[in-house]
Amino acid sequence: MRLPKPRLLLAVPAIALIFVFMILPITNMAEMSFRTTGTSEPFGEDYTLAHYSRIFGDAYYWGVLVRSLLTAATVTVLCLLVSYPIAWHMSKAKGMKAVFLYACIASPLMTGVLVRNFGWMIVAALNGPLNETLMALGIIERPLRLLFTQGLVILALVHVFVPFMVLPINNALRNISPTLIEASTSMGASRRDVFRDIILPLSFPGIYPGVILVYVLAVAAFVTPALLGGQMVSYMPTLIIGELTGTFQWPFGSALAIVLSLSTVIVVAIFTALTAKLMERSKA
Amino acid sequence: MATVEVRDLRKRYHNFLALDGVSLKAESGQLVTLLGPSGCGKSTTLRCLAGFLEPNGGEITVAGESILSTPANRRGFGVVFQNYALFPHMTVAENIGYGLKLQKVSKSELTSRVNEVMDLVRLDGLSDRLPREISGGQQQRVALARALVLKPKLLLLDEPLANLDARLRDEVRWLIRDLQQQSGITAFYVTHDQSEAMAMSDMVAVMKAGRVAQFATPREIYQKPTERYVADFTGEANFLSCTDVTPQGDGRYAIAVAGTTLELGGVPGIASGAPAELLLRPEALELTMPESGTFRGTVTKSAFLGAALHCEITLPDDSILKLSAEPNTQVTTGDAVGIAIDRSHAWLMPKVAP
Incomplete structure (x- = not known):
């Protein structure tokens, strides 16, 4: 009998952890999404496809799904735009x-999610400091209605996800040898050429994980949209939590969650496929 | 092609004076080597030439015109780096063609010029490889091709052979020299390897603590160094302290050394009675019978090296001479020997602070 390789043995805790806390719950949730609606319990005895056909047949759910994915995409793009210069400076x-810069970057994560979002509510309130400052500066004449808008949700999400974008990009930028910049300069490259042809592609190994992390986190964000988005606009996570804990429709909530997860996986897969060549070339 | 002149170049980092008045001149088509130990300012000089560093003082002219206000990307110089600095995400052909692409030359011209230069450095068939998929020697040739394809006014090479093994180093060294001479490009070459400097250069600048200790042909650097530092850096050397230096005019001196008097050539301008040192390269020395040599001494070490017999001779004043003798010479430690010197290879230098 051959002993298992020690390498495999070392993987056992990770596999066990993933199995118990990821595979099992997801399987359970997938199964739940096919259950019939219960009358006195959260779910019924039989299996049905009704929940999925209800989701796909209703423009409302399509709308919420698209809004969630688009909002996450917007957050990701804005986050990338904000984070890149910070990461460059940091590198x-x-x-x-x-x-000091690392501490500043990590600061949004050092505040609890509720405190942070209540903070935004105060800042963005009609007579809050943001409006007062803008009015004092003469930029606006009357206070803006910021609270309970999609814009504020996006702003707050960008704020909290910046570290997830900055850190990997900073890392990738640090790995770019300065002589590459000198080499391209000596070949006639302007600063813009150097950025477009050398720095940007070579920092992609940092951009990629940053984009994936922020996108996935933004799609799944619940507290921020719930608190700052108000009652007018719904996102998938708020909808799902509503079904699961509000109306106790576990099978329908599970189906929504599965749809959201699969959509996210598809988006990530498309992004990965589109950038596979660049990633392959630019990784160290 | 162009004459390049560096005048009184100065560069200061915080409290460290990296360049303290460097002056050099490369005639059109010459290869000038900057030779010296690490920290002597040779790379700093090169980086000022390339435009990566801004000197604090001095002047650099190409064909008589100052280039100091021209940014690095408009200087039109080719630079080859020690670590090659190939773009890891671009193929060999893309690396070489990058500069041409920036110049927006037509696609057909780009391809033909890239192929031409790849042929020149013998890189055929590697166009589509990434830098990490080719060997160190090939990477070095890509770096060279990338600089040459732009037909630069000036080629700057920063220790281009340092990361290659000995066999490849020889090969690439001759390739660089051949290409430089064929194309007639003026070149500056930074190295700490004296044999590389000797073999390749038209002129060598031996650098010492941010200054040029001597700027001359390899032959002069080796045979007529201006100070001990230069002689030491360019090969095996013996030094004997001299007294009673008497100038004879025309760069010749009469000296007293190790118990005898000699007349020989030396660095012009040594004052009468000034402290001086006699440079004797090992090949200027020959073992003789004790009674017939210029010096007498005792063999204190001898080692058979195959092609030669390496000896150390202690003179009566306790100074030591190293020399290579014919391998079949019969000497053992303790023998009294004479040493004949070839006066045309002996050279007197002023004693200066190291």
Whole structure:
């Protein structure tokens, strides 16, 4: 009998963890999504496809799904635009300045999710500091209605997800040898050429995980849309939580969750496929 | 092609003076080597030439015109880096063609020029490989091709052979020299390897603590160094302290050394009675019978190296001479020997602070 390779043995805790906390619950949820609606219990005895046909047959759910995916995409793009210059700056910093910048970047994560969102409610309120500052500066004449808008949800999500984008990009930028920049400069590249042809493609190994992380987190965000989005607009997570804990429609809520998960996986897969060549070339 | 002149170049980093008045001149088509140990300022000089660093003072002219205000990307110089600095995400052909692409040359011209230069550096068939898929020697040739394809006014090479093994180093060295001479490009070459510098250069600048200790042909650097530092850096050397230096005019001196008097050539301008050192390269020395040599001494070490017998001779004043003798010479430690010197290979230098 051959002993299992030690490498496999080392993987056992990870596999066990993933099995118990990911595979099992997802399987359970997938199964739940085919259950019939119960009358006195959260779910019934029999199996049905009714929940899926209800979701796909109703423009309302399509709308919420598309809104969720688009909002997450917007958050991701804005996050990338905000984070790249920060990551660039950070990749140049050394010593105490670098430590200070890391602390600043991580700061949104150091605040609890409720506190952070209540903070936004105060900041964005009609007579809150943001409106007062803008009015004092003469930029606006009357207060803007910011609270309970999609814009505020996006802003708050970008704020909290910036670290997930900055850190991997910073890492990738640090791995670009400065002589590559000098080499391209000596070949006639302007600063813009250097950025477009060298830095941007070579930082892709950082952009890729950043984009995936932020997108997945943004799709699944619940507290921020629930608190700052108000009652007017719904997102998939708020809808799902509503079904699961509000009306106790476990099978329907599960079906919504499965649809959201699969949609996210598809988006990630498309992004990965589109960038596979760039990723393959630019990884160190 | 162009004459390149560096005048009184100065560069300061915080409290460290990296360049303290470097002056050099490369005539059109010459290969000038900057030779010296690490930290002597040779790479800093090259980086100022390339435009990656801005000097604090001095002037660099190409064909008589200052280039200091021209940014690095408009200088039109080719640079070859020690670590090659190939773009890892571009194929060999894309690396080589990158500069042409920036110049927006037509696709057909780009392809033909890339193929031409790949042929020149013998890289045929590797166009579609990524840098990480080819060997170090091939990477080095890509780096060279990438610089040459742009037909640069000036080629700057920063220790291009340092990361290659000995066999490849020889091969690439001759390739660089051949290409440079064929194309007639003026080139600056940074190295700490004296044999590389000797073999390749038209002119060598031996650098010492941010200054040029000597700027001359390889032959002069080796045979007529201006100071001990230069002689030491360019090969095996013996030094003997001299007294009673008397100038004889025309760069010749009479000196007293190790118990005898000699007349020989030296660095012009050594004052009468000034402290001086006599440079004797091992090949200027020959073992003789004790009674017939210029010096007498005792063999204190001898080692058979195959092609030669390496000896160390201690002179009466305790100074030591190293030399290579004919391998079948019969000497053992403790023998009294004479040493004949070839006066045309002996050279007197002023004693300066190291």
